[in-house]
Amino acid sequence: MRNIKNEMKLEFLSKSANEAFARISIAAFASQLDPTIEEIADIKTSVSEAVTNSIIHAYPNKEGIVKIRAVLYEDEIEIEISDTGIGIENVNEAKAPLFTTKGNLERSGMGFTIMDNFMDNLKVESIVGLGTKITMGKKIKKIKDENTY
């Protein structure tokens, strides 16, 4: 069992104005682990991707609730982003680079690729009609390069 240092939860309506709110909130919480600017940027981008997915894809014709739970461990942040939307039929297909069902909205199909690249681990669980849960973790290195100070 890993030792939990801190934990937080956040719930908000699936409005696009909340994309910035969500990523800034998680970045502020993650700052307790003393991450680098790079690490914070990676977390912000990944949270933004997952939250945007819920807003655009999970609730296409109505508003719903997006939930975030973040847990801080000694050297890692784990973030869960979940919705109770329409779900993803084929997760592997959705994760493929450049795959999108919303090309008409100028979506690039790079969301999962970015999360995969910027975080250390990524898990996507989805049930059609029930919703989707993204779990992603990022190690925050304790030993920083002395030269950066």
Add this chain to the structure above:
Amino acid sequence: MNVKHFIEDKILLFEFTEELDHHESEKIRKRADYEIQRFMPKKVILDFKKVSFMDSAGIGLIIGRYKSTNCYGGNLELVNVKPKIKRIFEMAGVLKIVSIVENIQGQTG
């Protein structure tokens, strides 16, 4: 977003001042396409100097503006792209169709 028209050279410059996420991109897209259709520029320059955040919505925004600029026979160039943002473009292969220019001095001066 600040918009600058260089009438003699038919250059249109968009200086992004907001965070390029899905929420902001929708608004930028409408304004940018309105300007492109109206001005029919030979070249559109997208200035990233003031962009502090970008996610995959930025990729869609750039590819979309590449298409609308191309529609009128114009070229699209990106300037002042920070390494973090460049990495996202590289991941999506955007730089195969759009070029990053290091210096815009002389073109718009």
